[in-house]
Amino acid sequence: MAFQPNEKTNVIAYANTLLAGLNLSPLSDVPFIETHPAIxxxxSGVQGHAHPSSNNKIIPTALADYADGALLALKSVAQDNPLKTNLPEYGAHLLGERMALFNTHPREQVSAGGSCHFFEARNGYLAINLARDEDFDLLPALTDAQIPITTDKQILENAFKKFSIQDLIPLGRDLGLAISAVALPDYDSFDNWVSMSPSATSQYPSPKVSPLVVDLSSLWAGPLTGSLLAMLGAEVIKVESSKRLDGARRDKSDDQGEKEFYDLMNGGKKSFTCDFTTQEGREQLLQLIECADIVIEASRPRALRQLGIHAETLLAKKPGKVWLSITAYGHGPATENIIGFGDDIGVAAGLSSLMDIIHGRPLFVGDAITDPLGGLHGALATWACWMNGGGMIDLSLYQVLGFALSQDPLIRAFNKNNLIRRTSEWTKILNMSDENMYPVRKASKPAPPPGYHNEEILRKLDALQKS
Known part of the structure; x- marks a missing residue:
């Protein structure tokens, strides 16, 4: 289902498209003031944090409108919740806030976060996200040992020119690299944005009951979903391994922006830590998950199974329970173990190829763009599932962005000339604009230190065990 190419109605039309995918009624009369998608x-800052009329490279599709539409749909689903006014005013505000706080922007060959890089292969370009130290150790295996283990960008720049994209992508993914080709996917294949399996033993919540949410996720997409649920009144417990805390938690960093961003994602949550490597820690983790009304996780399924956590079993034990599983490319044997991060998934969904078509070279779009979009869509799917009796949600970040882009009629029925014409028109509109950047949100409260609420939560678990 694709909205009509009326650039004044993108937000409401996209919100209704998302609601239709959840089998929910469309929006009624909505007092939403739309702005032009280019503006x-x-x-939003997704093009960089300079004045809107600056010479940043135009993104030729309505990304900020898709973010607004997802948040508008969430507000519709939560319309009977008196706390819905705690949600951000616009979803677009969330797209560029990390770049604003970190004072970063995408560069020619490197993502805003600094870890994802474009490399030229024999027959095209690819993106590799070298976010972890061990990723560099895998590069020799990717190139038949033709390059050493190195972080030297000049050596890496020419390392892949002898190899084809068709060989590099599957091998890289088998090795555990976050790797994707700069190419346009088949947008006709994105028939929905989420896969949801209703609970066989549905139990609808009392309107007076706020759900208990256990957030096992880290970094951005999952924590954003949890923070939006907290704004709707949910009690959210952020759970971390005491041996490996959330990588976004930079308590020893002098960068105030990093702390402010972490507070935005986790400021309204309680903090619980346990040691996943011990029997006691795994028992505490399992007991906490059993108590939860909603579970948010962004792990590969085999990682959870190794901890003795089986989503289907736990869903069956508690009617009405919601399980949100966020992955790069979705569940299923062919996709569930593929590594992916926000920037390289954005490349896989075609954004950098669109920029190549319009601007003459592949460019990164925004900052880990699928994370804020995924978090917004994840909150919508989760709250809708909670209100409708529970179940399993398979949310693929690739599917979310691919579906959003497929709603653009100039992309779905690809027409290069029309896209170039649109870019020219949008550039003229921006050059006439005198509007300022959206303000960066402020966290409602600081995120608690690791394990700050352990005693309180363990007492509750102990009481539940005895009852």
């Missing part, structure tokens, strides 16, 4: 993109 909305620029003001």
């Amino acid at each position: 909305n993109n620029a003001r």
